[in-house]
Amino acid sequence: MGRLEGKVAFVTASGGAIAGATARLFGAEGAAVCCVDIVEENVNQTAADINAAGCKAFALTCDVTNDDAVKAAVDKTVTEYGKLDVCFNAAAYSEKRHRLADMPVDMWKSVIDVNLTGMFIVARHVIPQMQAAGGGSIINVSSIYGVVGAKERPAYCAAKGGVRMLSKSIAVDYAVDNIRANSIMPGPIETPRLLARNPSIEAIIERHGPRLHQKRLGKPEEIAQTALFLASDDASFTSGADMVVDAAYTAF
Amino acid sequence: MGRLEEKVAFVTAAGGAIAGATARLFAAEGAAVACVDIVEENVKKTASDIEAAGGKAIAIVCDVNDEEAVKAAIDQTVSAFGKLNVVFNAAAFTDPLLPLHELDVDLWRKTFDVNITGMFIVTKYAIPHMLNAGSGSFINISSIYGARAAKKRPAYCSSKGAVRMLSKSVAVDYAEHNIRANSILPGPIETPRLLVANKNMDDVINRHRPHLPAARLGQPEEIAKTAVFLASDESSFMSGNDCFVDGAYNAI
Ligand SMILES: NC(=O)c1ccc[n+]([C@@H]2O[C@H](COP(=O)([O-])OP(=O)(O)OC[C@H]3O[C@@H](n4cnc5c(N)ncnc54)[C@H](O)[C@@H]3O)[C@@H](O)[C@H]2O)c1
Ligand SMILES: NC(=O)c1ccc[n+]([C@@H]2O[C@H](COP(=O)([O-])OP(=O)(O)OC[C@H]3O[C@@H](n4cnc5c(N)ncnc54)[C@H](O)[C@@H]3O)[C@@H](O)[C@H]2O)c1
Numbered sequence: 001m002g003r004l005e006g007k008v009a010f011v012t013a014s015g016g017a018i019a020g021a022t023a024r025l026f027g028a029e030g031a032a033v034c035c036v037d038i039v040e041e042n043v044n045q046t047a048a049d050i051n052a053a054g055c056k057a058f059a060l061t062c063d064v065t066n067d068d069a070v071k072a073a074v075d076k077t078v079t080e081y082g083k084l085d086v087c088f089n090a091a092a093y094s095e096k097r098h099r100l101a102d103m104p105v106d107m108w109k110s111v112i113d114v115n116l117t118g119m120f121i122v123a124r125h126v127i128p129q130m131q132a133a134g135g136g137s138i139i140n141v142s143s144i145y146g147v148v149g150a151k152e153r154p155a156y157c158a159a160k161g162g163v164r165m166l167s168k169s170i171a172v173d174y175a176v177d178n179i180r181a182n183s184i185m186p187g188p189i190e191t192p193r194l195l196a197r198n199p200s201i202e203a204i205i206e207r208h209g210p211r212l213h214q215k216r217l218g219k220p221e222e223i224a225q226t227a228l229f230l231a232s233d234d235a236s237f238t239s240g241a242d243m244v245v246d247a248a249y250t251a252f
Numbered sequence: 253m254g255r256l257e258e259k260v261a262f263v264t265a266a267g268g269a270i271a272g273a274t275a276r277l278f279a280a281e282g283a284a285v286a287c288v289d290i291v292e293e294n295v296k297k298t299a300s301d302i303e304a305a306g307g308k309a310i311a312i313v314c315d316v317n318d319e320e321a322v323k324a325a326i327d328q329t330v331s332a333f334g335k336l337n338v339v340f341n342a343a344a345f346t347d348p349l350l351p352l353h354e355l356d357v358d359l360w361r362k363t364f365d366v367n368i369t370g371m372f373i374v375t376k377y378a379i380p381h382m383l384n385a386g387s388g389s390f391i392n393i394s395s396i397y398g399a400r401a402a403k404k405r406p407a408y409c410s411s412k413g414a415v416r417m418l419s420k421s422v423a424v425d426y427a428e429h430n431i432r433a434n435s436i437l438p439g440p441i442e443t444p445r446l447l448v449a450n451k452n453m454d455d456v457i458n459r460h461r462p463h464l465p466a467a468r469l470g471q472p473e474e475i476a477k478t479a480v481f482l483a484s485d486e487s488s489f490m491s492g493n494d495c496f497v498d499g500a501y502n503a504i
Contacts, residue, residue, distance in 0.1 A: 167503075168500070168503035168504075169503075171465070171500040171503045172465050172500050172503050172504045173465075175465030175466035175467075175499065175500050176465065176466065176467070178466070180500075187489070213424060213427030213428055214427050214428060214430070215428075218489040219489070222487075222488055222489035222490075223489075225486040225487065225488075226486075226487065226490065228486070229478075229481045229486065229487075234477040234478070234480070234481065235477070235478070235497075236474055236477075237439070237470035237471070237474035237475075237497050237498070237499050238474075238478065238495075238496070238497050238498075239466075239498075239499055239500040239503070240496070240498070240500035240501075240502060240503025240504075241495065241496040241497070241498075241502075241503075242494075242496070243490070243493065243495070244490070244492070244493045244494075245487075245489050245490045245493070246489070246490075246491075246492070246493075247427055247432075247489050247490070247491050247492075248420070248423035248424050248427050248432075248491040248492035249492075250492070251420035251423050251424050251491070251492025251493075252420075252424045252492075
């Protein structure tokens with residue numbers, strides 16, 4: 001018996017590394033998964049992988065900052081699977097490093113739009129479905145940089161701090177509807193996203209110095225396991241929490 | 253296949269509500285469990301319940317603040333089950349409700365002896381066995397009162413704040429040895445302990461308004477399920493975290 005048997009999940013950014021691993025694990029644990037991303041090829045691949053493993057999924061190409069497109073995607077999910085219980089939000093914009101004064105306003109706006117406003121828009125459309133289903137679990141991917149500062153990433157830090165409080169706000173307002181909302185703060189995770197910003201894995205480990213106590217990066221699957229816990233009824237009293245998954249990075 | 257198959261767990265306060273539920277769930281997930289408490293009758297009951305359900309357990313009567321007794325209890329666990337992988341630390345003194353200037357120094361010390369020094373002693377003697385085993389997971393029970401102050405509980409709140417930092421310190425120092433340490437911060441959980449300061453459970457919920465937005469208390473099993481996640485390899489990149497399991501108490 002899978003730990004998400006009978007549940008329907010909406011997973012944004014699932015063409016990407018972390019949300020892709022999460023969508024696969026959700027599928028393997030018995031959920032029917034709607035895989036959403038702005039990049040068609042990648043999200044089709046994730047859904048095809050889940051189907052190939054004998055599990056339920058379909059892919060939708062959608063920009064999370066587009067209110068109408070998100071509404072249509074949520075409606076499509078409910079049409080396909082009858083309801084919606086779990087929402088995993090992970091879309092993020094890949095911005096260049098700048099100190100604040102050097103950051104173009106448009107770049108700031110893009111980061112806030114995708115990383116934060118996108119989560120608001122998705123939540124806005126999944127909540128009524130969760131109310132109809134009698135409850136639900138929203139899992140928003142923040143970052144350790146929503147808790148501590150990162151160099152030259154003012155918009156990312158601000159957006160990820162915003163995600164953290166957005167989750168708490170949903171948790172407080174919708175507890176009466178049995179809807180839970182939590183954030184996950186991953187430490188550095190071995191993903192193409194991270195490799196795109198750095199020459200090599202070794203260079204990343206070196207750059208993070210003594211805070212990466214185990215001299216290793218996390219794996220997307222380790223975030224997916226945390227998401228699985230939060231999505232499942234095992235976390236029935238967990239809401240408004242910050243799940244920091246960073247091997248003690250921010251404890252130091 | 254249980255989620256804690258092949259693991260050996262040492263559970264303090266296992267004669268009590270939360271740790272008792274945790275010991276039972278650990279065993280149901282396949283762990284061999286040393287049930288430890290200062291009250292013989294209660295801890296024997298927990299161990300015999302586990303055995304009656306077909307699980308593996310031993311009961312050990314031990315005061316966590318007694319260094320020799322703790323050392324012997326841990327040795328006994330390793331003799332019985334061959335190793336030690338997981339420690340769940342939950343012993344707490346039932347402190348009186350008093351504002352600081354009316355609290356006797358003896359009662360302050362007693363609270364610290366059980367709630368935090370006891371945890372230090374258990375941890376001190378468990379670590380060498382985890383080093384031998386090549387990994388381990390500490391789960392230390394703090395409280396929302398380790399993050400928010402409760403009225404007239406200066407010693408309890410201070411000791412529960414200390415639990416959070418003890419966990420982080422262990423997380424940082426032993427990460428390179430693959431030993432993880434996390435705190436759980438439960439909100440009000442429906443246990444006999446709550447009736448020390450409240451007439452009944454409705455009284456508890458009312459007294460905590462607006463902090464319990466779902467207007468319900470947690471159940472010991474909801475803490476136990478979080479502990480299973482933290483004890484298992486599913487949380488392999490999670491260490492030094494404060495796991496709030498509080499129905500969004502701390503979010504408001
Ligand atoms: N990789 C890390 O070390 C790390 C650490 C902390 C937090 N995070 C967070 O985890 C999440 C996932 O990151 P990842 O490492 O898997 O990155 P990734 O680049 O592999 O995935 C991000 C995905 O988001 C999609 N996306 C971007 N804009 C979108 C939009 N407007 N609408 C829909 N989809 C959109 C991209 O197409 C991509 O597939 C992000 O929120 C990121 O900030 C990652
Ligand atoms: N019940 C709640 O609402 C709540 C909320 C937050 C945190 N907590 C924490 O959870 C933990 C368990 O609480 P509970 O509600 O299950 O309480 P409980 O009173 O049922 O259990 C506490 C147990 O600790 C044992 N104990 C006390 N002193 C000891 C000592 N010196 N050595 C060994 N064992 C000792 C007691 O015999 C008892 O069995 C405590 O740390 C408590 O502070 C409880």
